[in-house]
Amino acid sequence: MGRRLTLSFDLDGTLTSNHFVDSVWMEGLPELVSRRQGMDLSEARRMCLGAYEQEGPSSIRWYQLSYWLDHFGLNDMEPAGLVSRYAPRVELYDDVLPVLGELQSQGFPLVLFSNAARHFLDVEVSRGGLAPFFDQMISVSDDWGMTKAEARAFLRLKHLAGGDVVHIGDHLEFDYLVPRSVGLQAYHILRDRGPGVEGSLNDLREFAARVKGE
Numbered sequence: 001m002g003r004r005l006t007l008s009f010d011l012d013g014t015l016t017s018n019h020f021v022d023s024v025w026m027e028g029l030p031e032l033v034s035r036r037q038g039m040d041l042s043e044a045r046r047m048c049l050g051a052y053e054q055e056g057p058s059s060i061r062w063y064q065l066s067y068w069l070d071h072f073g074l075n076d077m078e079p080a081g082l083v084s085r086y087a088p089r090v091e092l093y094d095d096v097l098p099v100l101g102e103l104q105s106q107g108f109p110l111v112l113f114s115n116a117a118r119h120f121l122d123v124e125v126s127r128g129g130l131a132p133f134f135d136q137m138i139s140v141s142d143d144w145g146m147t148k149a150e151a152r153a154f155l156r157l158k159h160l161a162g163g164d165v166v167h168i169g170d171h172l173e174f175d176y177l178v179p180r181s182v183g184l185q186a187y188h189i190l191r192d193r194g195p196g197v198e199g200s201l202n203d204l205r206e207f208a209a210r211v212k213g214e
């Protein structure tokens with residue numbers, strides 16, 4: 001029986017912990033702002049977090065480090081350099097490599113489908129050794145100029161897959177409600193963080209069990 005079910009995975013908070021990305025946004029950028037503007041670190045951090053919140057994760061700018069460097073008057077800084085400084089902090093969840101390997105060997109096409117900008121995604125894929133598992137790795141913000149807050153991102157994914165797609169991710173809205181709103185199957189993964197919905201999964205092993213039961 002031919003299998004055309006494509007499996008789509010969010011990255012941050014789903015395959016990798018948030019330790020790496022949080023380091024860039026909550027530590028790296030505030031440190032630069034603090035130094036440049038001569039304010040203490042806690043004040044700089046408050047200012048950064050306030051600015052991020054005001055923009056919000058539905059906005060493509062949220063993901064664009066070059067936008068934030070400009071915004072804070074740091075446009076002489078190289079986004080790639082700031083991101084790669086924290087590369088040693090990339091952490092994969094324990095179930096990622098075994099489950100991806102298992103699903104791949106069963107013939108499921110696998111897609112990485114993340115809002116993360118290319119600089120971030122590339123570092124995480126490379127440090128985590130994720131590239132061999134995926135048929136496609138898509139930075140929705142950089143490659144497509146949109147975010148998973150938009151249903152059209154999932155319609156485009158479905159078109160690209162040429163068949164049914166099951167998506168999984170940790171963001172209740174972007175990885176679960178939005179894809180379901182346009183008829184994709186989707187799972188929300190908790191990774192020990194709440195709140196969930198009925199049917200939220202704890203880890204990728206539960207996800208593998210579900211898709212194999214399809």
Ligand SMILES: [Mg+2]
Pocket residue numbers: 010011012013014169170171
């Ligand atoms: Mg996520």
